Amino acid sequence: MKLIFVDIDGTLTRPGENIPPDSALEAIRGAQAKGNKVFLCTGRNLDMLRPLLKFGFDGVVGSGGGYVTVGDTVLYDCPMTDEQRDVALESLHEFGVFCTIEAKDGSWGDENMGEFLSQQGEGNSEIERWRKALSENLGIKPMHEYNGSPIYKVVVMCTDMSQLDKARSLLEKDFRFVMQEVKAHNCLNGELVNRKFDKGLGVRLIAEHFGLGIEDTYGFG
Structure with a gap:
């Protein structure tokens, strides 16, 4: 086998x-x-x-x-601890990073992420996945409806790596910041992945x- x-x-x-x-x-x-x-x-x-x-x-x-x-x-x-989740979202949102959080029972994204994605070009599979998920309503709920379920990762999108500096300083010992840069579209996307x-x-x-x-x-x- x-x-x-x-x-x-x-x-x-x-x-x-x-x-x-x-x-x-x-x-x-x-x-x-x-x-x-x-x-x-x-x-x-x-x-x-x-x-x-x-x-x-x-x-x-x-x-x-x-x-x-x-x-x-x-x-x-x-999953992440509640403290890790809260620190991640607070430090990322403080610097204008768009976030989607993923639990077993659902995913929740910042309400203005759709507008950000609509401005990005093609050629990045992760951006394409989220753009399609949002446009076809494949279970991505607005962040204000988040129910507190334990989450496993945070997907991030922004325009400059410096927007992640504070989150890195607080979380990098426990999480890898796996980022992909699409220079032609002035866009960074990636995720925080637990080192465990x-x-x-x-x-x-x-x-x-x-x-x-x-x-x-x-x-x-």
């Missing part, structure tokens, strides 16, 4: 979409028919994964490794669950 891990945006589907092409589904089902297991492995949270779970995946490495399952069994669950986990940890935990080594895993992304 082999364990196969598949990224979503730009790999299994186009950025922001939830329907894989028939060719991908046929390949996945063919692999499973031979006794292999196929997992979603993504930065998306559980709520954004729900439309894809109906296609029969064997589990997920979600939230960039912060939430890991095999079937209905949760192997790992590591990554997708690789999720892969290792699932391999251990089945008593397999890392050499029995394959990733596509």
Whole structure:
């Protein structure tokens, strides 16, 4: 048995979409028919994964490794603390950084993020994902409706790296600031990722669950 891990945006589907092409589904089902297991492995949270779970995946490495399952069994669950969340949002909003926060049961974004995204060009898969999610109402709720659920990461968008300086000074010992710069569009986007986990940890935990080594895993992304 082999364990196969598949990224979503730009790999299994186009950025922001939830329907894989028939060719991908046929390949996945063919692999499973031979006794292999196929997992979603993504930065998306559980709520954004729900439309894809109906296609029969064997589990997920979600939230960039912060939430890991095999079937209905949760192997790992590591959200931010409330204090970390509050410090992140306060220090980012203070300098005009647009934020989206992701919990298991939903995502919430700053109300004016849609206007910011509409001004950005094409060619960045993360921007495309959020633009599509907002325009098609794929579960992104306004920040003022946030229900206090534990969150796994903060997605950020801004125009200058200096806007992140205060947040870095307060949080960088616990979080990686994974940023992508699109110079042609004067835009920075990225996310705060907990140093306690990554997708690789999720892969290792699932391999251990089945008593397999890392050499029995394959990733596509």
